[in-house]
Amino acid sequence: MSYLETAQTIINLVGGVNNIEHIEHCSTRLRLSLVDNARVNQSALEKVPGVLGVRVNVQCQVIIGKEVIEIYDAVCQLAEGRQPDAAKPATRRQWGPRLVDFVISIFQPLIPAIAGGGVLKSLLLLLDVMGWLTRDNSTWKVLDAIGSAPLYFLPILVAITTATKLKVNILVAVSAVSVLILPAMSKQLAEGAQFLSFDLVNIAYASQVFPAILCVLFYAQCEKFFNRYSPSALRVFLSPMLSLLVTVPVTLLLLGPLGFELGSGLATVILWLYGKLGFVATALLAAVMPFMVASGMHKPMIPYAVASMSQFGREMLYLPASLAHNIAEAAACFAIYFKSRDKVKKSTALSAGLSALCGITEPALYGITLLNKKALYAVIIGSVIGGGFIGWMAVEAFALVGPGLASISMFVSPTNPSNILWALAGAGLAFVMTFMVTLAIWQEPKAGTQPQSSSTASSVVHAFALNSPAEGTVIPLSAVKDEVFSAGVMGDGIGIIPTHGSLYAPADGTISSVFDSGHALSMLTDSGAEIIFHIGIDTIKMEGRHFWPEVDENQHVKAGDLLVKFDLQAIIHAGYDPVVVMVVTNSDRFQVDAHPSDSPVGNPFHVMTLKESV
Numbered sequence: 001m002s003y004l005e006t007a008q009t010i011i012n013l014v015g016g017v018n019n020i021e022h023i024e025h026c027s028t029r030l031r032l033s034l035v036d037n038a039r040v041n042q043s044a045l046e047k048v049p050g051v052l053g054v055r056v057n058v059q060c061q062v063i064i065g066k067e068v069i070e071i072y073d074a075v076c077q078l079a080e081g082r083q084p085d086a087a088k089p090a091t092r093r094q095w096g097p098r099l100v101d102f103v104i105s106i107f108q109p110l111i112p113a114i115a116g117g118g119v120l121k122s123l124l125l126l127l128d129v130m131g132w133l134t135r136d137n138s139t140w141k142v143l144d145a146i147g148s149a150p151l152y153f154l155p156i157l158v159a160i161t162t163a164t165k166l167k168v169n170i171l172v173a174v175s176a177v178s179v180l181i182l183p184a185m186s187k188q189l190a191e192g193a194q195f196l197s198f199d200l201v202n203i204a205y206a207s208q209v210f211p212a213i214l215c216v217l218f219y220a221q222c223e224k225f226f227n228r229y230s231p232s233a234l235r236v237f238l239s240p241m242l243s244l245l246v247t248v249p250v251t252l253l254l255l256g257p258l259g260f261e262l263g264s265g266l267a268t269v270i271l272w273l274y275g276k277l278g279f280v281a282t283a284l285l286a287a288v289m290p291f292m293v294a295s296g297m298h299k300p301m302i303p304y305a306v307a308s309m310s311q312f313g314r315e316m317l318y319l320p321a322s323l324a325h326n327i328a329e330a331a332a333c334f335a336i337y338f339k340s341r342d343k344v345k346k347s348t349a350l351s352a353g354l355s356a357l358c359g360i361t362e363p364a365l366y367g368i369t370l371l372n373k374k375a376l377y378a379v380i381i382g383s384v385i386g387g388g389f390i391g392w393m394a395v396e397a398f399a400l401v402g403p404g405l406a407s408i409s410m411f412v413s414p415t416n417p418s419n420i421l422w423a424l425a426g427a428g429l430a431f432v433m434t435f436m437v438t439l440a441i442w443q444e445p446k447a448g449t450q451p452q453s454s455s456t457a458s459s460v461v462h463a464f465a466l467n468s469p470a471e472g473t474v475i476p477l478s479a480v481k482d483e484v485f486s487a488g489v490m491g492d493g494i495g496i497i498p499t500h501g502s503l504y505a506p507a508d509g510t511i512s513s514v515f516d517s518g519h520a521l522s523m524l525t526d527s528g529a530e531i532i533f534h535i536g537i538d539t540i541k542m543e544g545r546h547f548w549p550e551v552d553e554n555q556h557v558k559a560g561d562l563l564v565k566f567d568l569q570a571i572i573h574a575g576y577d578p579v580v581v582m583v584v585t586n587s588d589r590f591q592v593d594a595h596p597s598d599s600p601v602g603n604p605f606h607v608m609t610l611k612e613s614v
Helices: 003-013 068-079 095-130 138-152 154-166 170-181 183-191 210-229 235-277 279-295 299-312 318-339 343-357 362-367 373-392 405-411 419-441 568-573
Strands: 020-025 029-034 053-056 060-063 460-467 472-476 492-498 502-504 509-514 520-525 530-535 547-549 562-566 580-584 590-595 607-613
Touching (some): 003 068, 003 520, 095 154, 138 154, 154 170, 318 373
Antiparallel strands (some): 020 029, 472 492, 520 530
């Protein structure tokens, strides 16, 4: 599928464009904050080509892999101008999930800038240690300034992400936060400034995140209030001016010091726990990292890591533990690559292992270790041993980026040259232990132990009649000129070369989703089959022209009801293949058996048998 078509499929399977509140992505995942998570068709979403997995908890996380940026851009393009549904279910009003979603949405977009600057600074430290470019060199100082900028201006970056999440005026919000790090204001605070006879606390707000978050949160309420009561003719300047006049003083007097103490307290508590538990904390965190990453729950660690970096300039728990886990994932994949005789598995293991070696573990988790329990056990063992060693040697990270060989310079310490050596030793230990354990306990599944396919199931418990959804010639799915459909990636089904421009319901059921472009829809039959219909190949590029859906989402239909009208000749004249594809996405449960109909002569339809097997 094209990126646009994959994006459109994802949008429809998460409940439609108006069910999406906020869109963002990390290195491998498309992260969607939804109005109602219950509207996600997770089973169908997991079968979409290019989707490695789906996790629905606080956010709907669609694991894509290396093409996540292209899918993200396509989703943003298709979702432009959306109007999220106003009605929200009661579960969305719970403060816990909303808080986690808010935190992730603010901190996740910061990672590329912080990581880029941090890795650059660590490389400069490495060059200085090796004597290739010393810190008293003018070039070194310019490059160091480039690396320092993202962390220094972190309040500005946080203001942008917070304002984006809250859907308030980004530029005015940035203006309010900018006062905190304005050189003139910093000088006044250092000299003991006052506002209306109240003393202002002397705080260096550069690199701080929580004061900026509280500032924008308060600004959002001011903007809402003044937009409501300002005269429409004066609102364009009056509301921003009054919002700034209220927000900035309140931040300097109250919210700024409160946010500073909050950030300091968070980092101090984590480091206190580390001081009490020592290397055990690193080992335990490394052990549970596979499950945290798989569920997406490692992201709430980012605020702590950012606070630690901004306050202490280093982090010594989360990132070191991640290094042990990432390298262990790579080792398990490489061991399976050498031991397996399955060409597909070897290819998957090799690419996933290389990705994990560079700090991105989702392909390894979803493609290898979570599917092989013994490989997962080996990863846990290697992570514990490697993480424990790294914790014992008190290894520290100096850049907020996914730890791996490509970013190993993040462990270069300006005061401790052996820090990176211990990091490499811990990573090597995790790799060797995981590799050896995987080779020892993992076995290639025997052919006889594979699950039976539906065609060889022990017995058929149900059989249902399923009409052809269009008039025309029924062809095997393998004959469809699209590699995704023809390979059966999405499931079992048929193709129809249509003679008329109508799509009909093949059985009684409920419409699950209707693509905005009208060229595709999905339904759930009363028998439990999840069916996707697709009219034409690449017809999403027609942008809805010549397609007229006749049904809506959640509408119940009877067999033979008209679902979509389409202009067959217009599709052909535009140069597109008009084949109609019907796929049963839960083919692990159902098998489509197409055969000619015994119905009267002149009936252009065929009848198929939908078999539910055990």
